[in-house]
Amino acid sequence: MEHQNYLGIYLSKDKATVVCLSPASGDKKLLGCFAVSIEDKEQQNPQTLAGLIARGCADRAFQFSEAAIALDCALFMQHNVHSELNDPKQIAATVRFDTEEALAMDITDLAIAFQITAGGQKGSELTVFTAQRKILSELLTSLQSNNIDPLSIEPDVACLSRFIRQNVSLPDSQQGGTLFGILSGRRGYFIAPSKAQKAAAVRTFLLGPTQDREALLARQTLTTGALAADGQPIRCLRVFDSTGSANHQQLGKNLGVQANSVDLLGPAGIGPQMLADCTDQVDFAIAYGAASTHSERAEAVDFRRDFMPYQGKKVRLQKTLKYLSVSVTLLLLAVGLYGQAGLFKQNKYRSQLRKNLEREYVAVMLGKKPAAGINVTEKLAGEVKRIRDVKSGQLSVTGEESIASKLALVLEAFNRCAAEANLNIDVLTVSLRNATISGDASSRANTLKFFEAIRQSKLDIVEHSYALKGARDTFSVTVKPQR
Numbered sequence: 001m002e003h004q005n006y007l008g009i010y011l012s013k014d015k016a017t018v019v020c021l022s023p024a025s026g027d028k029k030l031l032g033c034f035a036v037s038i039e040d041k042e043q044q045n046p047q048t049l050a051g052l053i054a055r056g057c058a059d060r061a062f063q064f065s066e067a068a069i070a071l072d073c074a075l076f077m078q079h080n081v082h083s084e085l086n087d088p089k090q091i092a093a094t095v096r097f098d099t100e101e102a103l104a105m106d107i108t109d110l111a112i113a114f115q116i117t118a119g120g121q122k123g124s125e126l127t128v129f130t131a132q133r134k135i136l137s138e139l140l141t142s143l144q145s146n147n148i149d150p151l152s153i154e155p156d157v158a159c160l161s162r163f164i165r166q167n168v169s170l171p172d173s174q175q176g177g178t179l180f181g182i183l184s185g186r187r188g189y190f191i192a193p194s195k196a197q198k199a200a201a202v203r204t205f206l207l208g209p210t211q212d213r214e215a216l217l218a219r220q221t222l223t224t225g226a227l228a229a230d231g232q233p234i235r236c237l238r239v240f241d242s243t244g245s246a247n248h249q250q251l252g253k254n255l256g257v258q259a260n261s262v263d264l265l266g267p268a269g270i271g272p273q274m275l276a277d278c279t280d281q282v283d284f285a286i287a288y289g290a291a292s293t294h295s296e297r298a299e300a301v302d303f304r305r306d307f308m309p310y311q312g313k314k315v316r317l318q319k320t321l322k323y324l325s326v327s328v329t330l331l332l333l334a335v336g337l338y339g340q341a342g343l344f345k346q347n348k349y350r351s352q353l354r355k356n357l358e359r360e361y362v363a364v365m366l367g368k369k370p371a372a373g374i375n376v377t378e379k380l381a382g383e384v385k386r387i388r389d390v391k392s393g394q395l396s397v398t399g400e401e402s403i404a405s406k407l408a409l410v411l412e413a414f415n416r417c418a419a420e421a422n423l424n425i426d427v428l429t430v431s432l433r434n435a436t437i438s439g440d441a442s443s444r445a446n447t448l449k450f451f452e453a454i455r456q457s458k459l460d461i462v463e464h465s466y467a468l469k470g471a472r473d474t475f476s477v478t479v480k481p482q483r
Helices: 046-059 088-103 133-144 156-167 213-227 248-255 281-299 312-366 376-392 403-421 444-456
Strands: 006-011 015-024 027-037 066-071 076-083 110-120 123-132 152-155 177-183 187-192 201-206 234-241 258-261 424-430 435-441 459-469 472-481
Touching: 006 046, 006 156, 006 281, 015 046, 015 281, 027 046, 027 281, 046 133, 066 133, 066 156, 066 281, 076 088, 076 201, 088 110, 088 123, 110 133, 110 152, 123 133, 133 152, 152 156, 152 281, 156 187, 156 201, 156 281, 177 213, 177 281, 187 213, 201 213, 213 234, 213 248, 234 248, 248 258, 403 424, 403 435, 403 444, 403 459, 403 472, 435 444, 444 459, 444 472
Parallel strands: 006 066, 066 152, 177 234, 234 258
Antiparallel strands: 006 015, 015 027, 076 123, 110 123, 177 187, 187 201, 424 435, 435 472, 459 472
């Protein structure tokens, strides 16, 4: 998977070796490697080299989450510096001042990385590496423009030391001090590991194409004798020469120490067929050690801690948190809307029930709505007054104002001419205010006689209508008692 793969880049001014590892089941698995060079390119700059690295990764479909750089020793310098402190954090805060004092020069334009090689009551012994900030800035900018943001930038000898510590077994401690002499096509490295020291003592030097590699190795071994673990003299020299020109047996005789060759890649399970695209086994081991930085990040000798600190994970974490917060917000909104939908539905149903109940309640409890223009309050007040007058005796329900008196008057008018006018009464409606009579007579003249009988019976005609239907004259008349 992409997030489990790591990329290691051994980077020099004009060459690069790239290794991609996958920590499958806890063991590192080599996914691929290759080397690129700009020695034959018209534009020999970091941007061109970074473009070749990115293109090589794309051609081989390398998928990785982290990248680390091993910086070629030609691009940095190594110094031995003493610190009065023992705490790593305090040393990190003061190492620039100690280095500036030791070098007696302004180091404002330098990036610093360090490792603690020994410690005691008098302080700590440091191996300090310095590199030009401008060079590092160009390398970082070029890689980042090609979507490669390295987690760390370490000296190549630190990455080679990590590779040896993780993959090459050390001889028996009874043999005394052990020194690894590793020669690549253009570089030489001495590494003196020790369990008593906090970190392996290291030293680098450049190799020319015409130099006697065996003689150079013998000379540098004597010079590096003081680096042996615990101050012991070198008794075991383990040699690896990528060109195969150094005779370790003759070298051991000349130096008077036990010397033997070391299988650099065999213990890591790296066969020759896996290095088809790499030009140098030592360069491969350095890039492999850089890719293994993730397993020992606390021990990384990192220039980026002092210059342009790595922000890749922080940026990705911020983006992840941003997307996560947006997703959670949308999820909460969706849940809220889902919950509100049921509430809206219930409220809609409740509102509909209320409307239906209100309509039916009004029809049952309040009766028919009054006509427009009628003052209901005044009408009710008048009715209340009439009821009070009736109860108090001021208004008699048996007088002419009563229904019975109206009915008596109507019947009196009816009896006056019923037989003579041949009247038929169909509907008689009597209320407190008036009475309505509907019926028919044998002729229009008889209808008028009935109207006259009504007037003679102390009734006033409020409204009337009549019409001929066949042989009968129908009428409708509304009357009320005379005042």
